[in-house]
Amino acid sequence: MSKTLITLLVIIAVAFAYIISVYNRLIRFIEEINNNKRQIDIQLDRRYKVFESLINVVKNYMDYEKTTLKDVVALRNQAQQAVASGDEQARMAAENGISKIANGINVVFEQYPDLKANQNALQLQEEIVSTENKLAYAKQALNDSIEKYNAEKKSFFQAMVVSLFAGKLDKQFDYWQLSDQDISAKESYTVKL
Amino acid sequence: MDSAATSSMDWRGQLRRNERRTRIVMVMFVVIYLGLGFLFDVTINAQPSMGSTAVPDLSQVAIALLTFHLIPYVTLITGTVAIFSLWITFHFHRQLVMLGTTYKQVLPTSTVLEEKQLYNVVEEMKVAAGLRFMPEVYIIEADYMNAFASGYSERSALVAITRGLLTKLDRSELQAVMAHELSHVRHQDIKLTLVATLLANFSLIVIDLLFYTIFMGKKRDVRVEIVIILLRYILPLITIILLLYLSRTREYMADAGCVELMRDNGPLGRALLKIDGDHTANRESYAKAYANQGHEALRTTAYLYDPSLAGISAGSGLTSLFSTHPSIKSRLAALGYNTTKNG
Numbered sequence: 202m203s204k205t206l207i208t209l210l211v212i213i214a215v216a217f218a219y220i221i222s223v224y225n226r227l228i229r230f231i232e233e234i235n236n237n238k239r240q241i242d243i244q245l246d247r248r249y250k251v252f253e254s255l256i257n258v259v260k261n262y263m264d265y266e267k268t269t270l271k272d273v274v275a276l277r278n279q280a281q282q283a284v285a286s287g288d289e290q291a292r293m294a295a296e297n298g299i300s301k302i303a304n305g306i307n308v309v310f311e312q313y314p315d316l317k318a319n320q321n322a323l324q325l326q327e328e329i330v331s332t333e334n335k336l337a338y339a340k341q342a343l344n345d346s347i348e349k350y351n352a353e354k355k356s357f358f359q360a361m362v363v364s365l366f367a368g369k370l371d372k373q374f375d376y377w378q379l380s381d382q383d384i385s386a387k388e389s390y391t392v393k394l
Numbered sequence: 395m396d397s398a399a400t401s402s403m404d405w406r407g408q409l410r411r412n413e414r415r416t417r418i419v420m421v422m423f424v425v426i427y428l429g430l431g432f433l434f435d436v437t438i439n440a441q442p443s444m445g446s447t448a449v450p451d452l453s454q455v456a457i458a459l460l461t462f463h464l465i466p467y468v469t470l471i472t473g474t475v476a477i478f479s480l481w482i483t484f485h486f487h488r489q490l491v492m493l494g495t496t497y498k499q500v501l502p503t504s505t506v507l508e509e510k511q512l513y514n515v516v517e518e519m520k521v522a523a524g525l526r527f528m529p530e531v532y533i534i535e536a537d538y539m540n541a542f543a544s545g546y547s548e549r550s551a552l553v554a555i556t557r558g559l560l561t562k563l564d565r566s567e568l569q570a571v572m573a574h575e576l577s578h579v580r581h582q583d584i585k586l587t588l589v590a591t592l593l594a595n596f597s598l599i600v601i602d603l604l605f606y607t608i609f610m611g612k613k614r615d616v617r618v619e620i621v622i623i624l625l626r627y628i629l630p631l632i633t634i635i636l637l638l639y640l641s642r643t644r645e646y647m648a649d650a651g652c653v654e655l656m657r658d659n660g661p662l663g664r665a666l667l668k669i670d671g672d673h674t675a676n677r678e679s680y681a682k683a684y685a686n687q688g689h690e691a692l693r694t695t696a697y698l699y700d701p702s703l704a705g706i707s708a709g710s711g712l713t714s715l716f717s718t719h720p721s722i723k724s725r726l727a728a729l730g731y732n733t734t735k736n737g
Contacts, residue, residue: 233524240521324507330565331514338522341657346524 223362227370230350234374237343241377244339245296248332249277252299255306255325273302289375297379303333340377347374405581408647412582415639416589422636423593424476430625431472435459437621438468483592488552490592491544491696492532494689497554500531509533512560515569516553519576522655529553529579533560536687538680539669542696543575543584551579562672563665570652570661574698577651583644587696594636595691598629640695645720646728653729663731666699670722673704681706 252273276298283292306329354363354371363370379387439455458464483490500509502517516531529543529551539559545551553575563571578584605626641647653659673680684690684701694700700719726733 237524240524244521320507324505324510327507327511327514331511331518334514334518335521338518338655342522342524 219358220362220365223359224366224370227350227353227359227363230346230353231370231372233346234343234350237339237346241336241339241343244332244336245280248299248303248336249273251325251328251332252303255322255329258319258322258325269302269306273299276302290380293377294380294383297383300333300336303329344376344378347376350374405577405647405651408581408583408641408644411641412586415641416582416586419586419590419593419636419639420480423480424473426629427472427476428469430629431469432456432459432466433621434468434472435464435466439464479593479596483589483596484546487544487546487550487588487592488530491542491552491588491692492534492554493692494687496535497532498535500533508560511565512555512568512572515565516572516576519569519573519655522573523576523580523651525576525580527551529576531555533557536683538676538683538701539563539672539699540701541571541575541698542693543578544588544696545579545584546588547582547585548579551584553579558672559669562668566658566661567665567668570656570665571698573652573655574648574662577648577655578644580651581644581647583641583648584696587640587644590636590640591692591695594634595689637695642720645725649725649729659729659731663726663729663733666722666725667733669699670704673699673701673706677704677706680704 256269256273276295280292280295280299283289283295350372351374353359436452436455436459439459440452455464459466459469500513502513504510504513512533513531517528520528525548527549529545529548530553532552532554534554534556536556537558538556539562541553541555541559543551543553553572555571559571560568578587605622649662652662656662680701684706694702697719699722703719703721720728
């Protein structure tokens with residue numbers, strides 16, 4: 202066998218091994234993103250349950266709960282409909298709406314000394330803080346995994362492998378983020394004293 | 395070396411290194427034991443046999459032992475001990491690292507607000523780190539402020555925190571400490587630290603046992619006695635080699651991992667300063683508390699904060715000579731935490 206033939210075979214083998222490794226890595230990244238999305242779903246579901254029990258405790262202290270409960274239920278329905286229709290943007294908007302109510306409840310807490318002394322309510326408040334944190338960290342994990350995937354996908358050489366298997370490797374994932382009008386509203390916000 | 399170490403943030407590389415080093419440590423442990431056993435065998439067999447004064451040739455004896463013409467009893471025994479030690483560390487690592495402490499497991503069903511908060515904080519960091527398994531959470535009943543993570547894998551991981559740390563830190567500082575510990579879990583530092591410390595300490599226990607049994611026993615050859623006396627002082631040094639495999643950068647890596655998870659260096663910086671200040675302020679009482687707690691050497695290398703930094707020597711003096719913890723000052727510098735702004 203001639204030397205050139207051997208060299209050629211070696212190069213082909215190396216290229217083949219490289220393509221396989223890129224392919225497997227990207228598939229792993231995609232599955233990680235999918236898993237992180239499920240994680241957010243789990244946290245959202247948990248949060249809804251915590252909210253229900255919190256509002257039940259708060260109910261005994263004030264009228265605040267009636268409209269709040271309605272709001273939460275309405276936003277929850279919106280989110281679920283958005284999931285069913287596959288509209289990620291609408292869903293994020295609805296879930297972010299619930300987060301705002303969570304902050305509102307914590308402010309209300311501070312105004313009622315009785316409530317602050319209630320052990321049950323304190324634990325629920327801790328639950329709310331923790332659930333909101335978990336949700337935020339789950340979103341962070343999702344965004345990180347999307348970033349990792351996108352960077353790999355768009356890198357030189359890897360991009361060529363992706364174009365070979367576009368159907369399997371080229372996916373579009375939305376970062377979990379606020380809508381544009383939400384961002385501009387937050388930017389123009391000033392504290393009124 | 396310290397500043398160079400912090401420039402690398404590649405924890406996947408760290409993970410592979412830790413895997414490899416864990417295997418090296420385990421193999422070295424078995425090799426050290428087999429080597430020691432063989433040394434014994436050669437010494438014992440090289441003694442002049444009954445009635446004759448001729449001393450057998452050492453290399454001949456060694457070859458005879460290697461080819462099983464003479465049965466290397468001691469080598470077989472030490473080999474079995476080594477394998478048995480490995481088995482014990484795998485199966486009882488949880489009990490072993492907690493040895494000497496009074497501890498309590500925190501369950502998700504806990505109704506005590508403080509404990510529930512601790513569990514929540516660990517769970518939050520677990521979500522952020524994308525770990526698949528929730529580590530077990532323990533509280534150690536002690537006044538000093540410290541924490542550590544241990545275990546063989548994500549699945550069997552545990553994080554432990556002292557009561558003092560739990561009460562003296564606020565929620566975000568607690569979160570930073572837990573993020574640091576979970577980074578150890580994520581980088582697989584826990585496995586290497588566990589194997590190295592447990593095996594190193596096992597050797598010390600075994601050689602002590604040998605030392606005392608030999609001198610309790612009846613008449614013995616002087617050469618055997620000399621070997622054992624030498625071993626008693628050399629073996630600890632050899633097993634320290636196992637500890638040298640512990641990465642000097644793992645604390646920096648875990649600190650960096652904490653910031654990666656929390657996106658904030660403030661809480662960890664404050665927590666480290668608090669822990670350091672607390673140890674310095676209560677040096678005497680904490681020194682006593684650490685000393686009264688048995689088997690501290692099993693945990694020293696795993697601790698978030700090495701008490702010897704505050705002038706408290708915990709565990710055996712030998713292992714603290716080889717402290718693998720950087721100073722708080724260099725850790726804060728690596729974190730980019732401004733100490734002048736915030737006390």
